[in-house]
Amino acid sequence: MIIRKLFKFEGSHIVRNCSSQRCRENIHGHSYKVEVFIEADQLDRGYMVMDFCRLDKVKEFIESFDHSYSLWTEENPDFKSFIYRYNRRVAEIPVSPSAEGYALLFFYGIDQILRHTPRINGESEVRLHSVRVHETDTGHAEAFREDLQLVKFKIEDIRFSEGVTEDWKSAEWWEKLL
Numbered sequence: 001m002i003i004r005k006l007f008k009f010e011g012s013h014i015v016r017n018c019s020s021q022r023c024r025e026n027i028h029g030h031s032y033k034v035e036v037f038i039e040a041d042q043l044d045r046g047y048m049v050m051d052f053c054r055l056d057k058v059k060e061f062i063e064s065f066d067h068s069y070s071l072w073t074e075e076n077p078d079f080k081s082f083i084y085r086y087n088r089r090v091a092e093i094p095v096s097p098s099a100e101g102y103a104l105l106f107f108y109g110i111d112q113i114l115r116h117t118p119r120i121n122g123e124s125e126v127r128l129h130s131v132r133v134h135e136t137d138t139g140h141a142e143a144f145r146e147d148l149q150l151v152k153f154k155i156e157d158i159r160f161s162e163g164v165t166e167d168w169k170s171a172e173w174w175e176k177l178l
């Protein structure tokens with residue numbers, strides 16, 4: 001069975017090297033929707049794949065991008081220092097922040113979070129099925145497990161500024177992933 005949980009964030013970025021001049025040369029934002037699909041062969045004692053309340057760390061991870069600038073690590077140093085200088089909330093990420101980049105990054109991060117989420121209610125082998133990222137109402141990108149072959153980074157290559165981490169209830173969940 002598959003369950004799906006929707007998360008939302010307001011994010012800003014530049015997508016370098018894309019075909020559209022507007023997108024590759026201007027800081028701009030989108031109202032993102034992130035659909036997380038989780039599957040299991042068995043149900044837990046509450047007849048659920050996994051209680052949504054157990055996804056609190058997934059929510060914290062995705063909300064770290066809310067009202068944040070998603071800064072590609074490959075940006076030039078002048079631009080990076082400008083962003084850090086005038087923005088409190090920055091998510092520095094090892095992929096370009098296209099919908100595809102986010103889908104891959106979120107799949108990778110959420111997969112790690114789920115691996116570190118203890119099974120406490122008789123859940124079976126709970127697996128992340130896919131992550132779908134909508135940048136607009138009309139288009140989305142979806143990452144599946146086989147797309148992990150595109151991952152050339154580690155969790156420590158995702159860095160959140162203090163303006164992000166100070167809003168976390170606790171940093172313990174993130175430190176466990178590192």
Ligand SMILES: [Zn+2]
Pocket residue numbers: 013015023028029030
């Ligand atoms: Zn955009």
